[in-house]
Amino acid sequence: QVQLVESGGGLVQAGGSLRLSCAASGRTFSRYTMGWFRQAPGKEREFVATISWSGRTTYYADSVKGRFTISRDNAKNTVYLQMNSLKPEDTAVYYCAGTSSTWATRDINDYAYWGQGTQVTVSS
Numbered sequence: 001q002v003q004l005v006e007s008g009g010g011l012v013q014a015g016g017s018l019r020l021s022c023a024a025s026g027r028t029f030s031r032y033t034m035g036w037f038r039q040a041p042g043k044e045r046e047f048v049a050t051i052s053w054s055g056r057t058t059y060y061a062d063s064v065k066g067r068f069t070i071s072r073d074n075a076k077n078t079v080y081l082q083m084n085s086l087k088p089e090d091t092a093v094y095y096c097a098g099t100s101s102t103w104a105t106r107d108i109n110d111y112a113y114w115g116q117g118t119q120v121t122v123s124s
Contacts, residue, residue, distance in 0.1 A: 002026040002113045004096045009118030012086055016122070020081040022096030022115060030074035033101045035111060036081045038092035038120075045095065045108060049081060052104040059104055064090075086122045093117040 008020040020036070035050040049060045049070040058070055067086075072079040079096060097111035105111075 002029060002032060002098045004098060004113055004115035006094065006096045006115045006118040009094060009120045011121045011123065014086060014088055014122055014124050016086050017082070017084045018086065018120060020083065020094055020096075020118060020120075022079045022081075024077045024079070024098065026077075029077045029098075031100065032098040032113075033104050033110075034070075034072060034079040035097045035099070035105070036070060036079075037095045037097055037108060037111075038090075039095070039117075040089075040092040043092075047106045047108060048094070050104045050106060051079065053102075057104040059106055061106075083120070086120075088122045088124045090120060091122050092120060094120050 003025040005023050036048040037045050039045040051058045051070045069082040095117045096115040098113040099111045101110050
């Protein structure tokens, strides 16, 4: 079992930056592929970024590629999402998720563990 708690959300102006953190409990965190997803009002939850257990493999949604960076520190049981050049369309609740899948995966259905989410609001 893995429990996930996100932090770092908030209100920022367009062009600004935020860094989200996701703290995980459980000794097996280092074996889990981790991902970030987001859900805007009235829309389905969508993939943002994923990182393999080793940190060697990352994938990004096209909409955030070049602006967002996912990373992890297995010694601290934490995964991060650095978000730069934020746009109003990035406004959403951001969720951290974990899967025992060996490979980094964009598929939301692969993720069994979810945090409660943290709100990110980007003003124009």
